[in-house]
Amino acid sequence: MDDANTITTATSSNATSSNHDNALMMKAKLDDITRTKRVGKHKDGRPLRPLSAYNIFFQLERKNIMKEQGNPDAKHTAGGFGSLASVISTKWKTIDGALKLELEAMAKLDKDRYDCEVEVWKASKAAEAKAALKVGSAHDNAVLQGL
Secondary structure: OHHHHHHHHHHHHHHHHHHHHHHHHHHHHHHHHHHHHHEEEEEOOOOOOOOOOHHHHHHHHHHHHHHHOOOOOOOOOHHHHHHHHHHHHHHOOOOOOOHHHHHHHHHHHHHHHHHHHHHHHHHHHHHHHHHHHHHHHHHHEEEEHHH
16 A cells, blocks of 8 residues: 555654645645546536545555556456455455544545535536526517517
């Protein structure tokens, strides 16, 4: 678990740093872990939902397992997704408490990101609806005046 050990080492070496610095490091690590899948939005502009601590752990472990097998670009291991999921879920059940706390903190950062993006998305949808209502009213008024 190279990435997970990097997280632990990075956060323990900055024990004297502020919590803000640790949060920024975790966010950068989260962005690095999830870069390939988390870029973009749904077709209607909704933000992608947040990852759980388990989802983040799964991505880390999957990368490590694929590296060990010598095929980091493959979708699944030779045994398929089922065997991969089984191995990773077993590891999750025996995960170190400190690492689990760090993964949960990363998941909270992603949840906070999601909450902010949802607020912005909802505000933009409300503004679009209001603009459409005004355009519709103006069009209706013009039609009525033309009659």
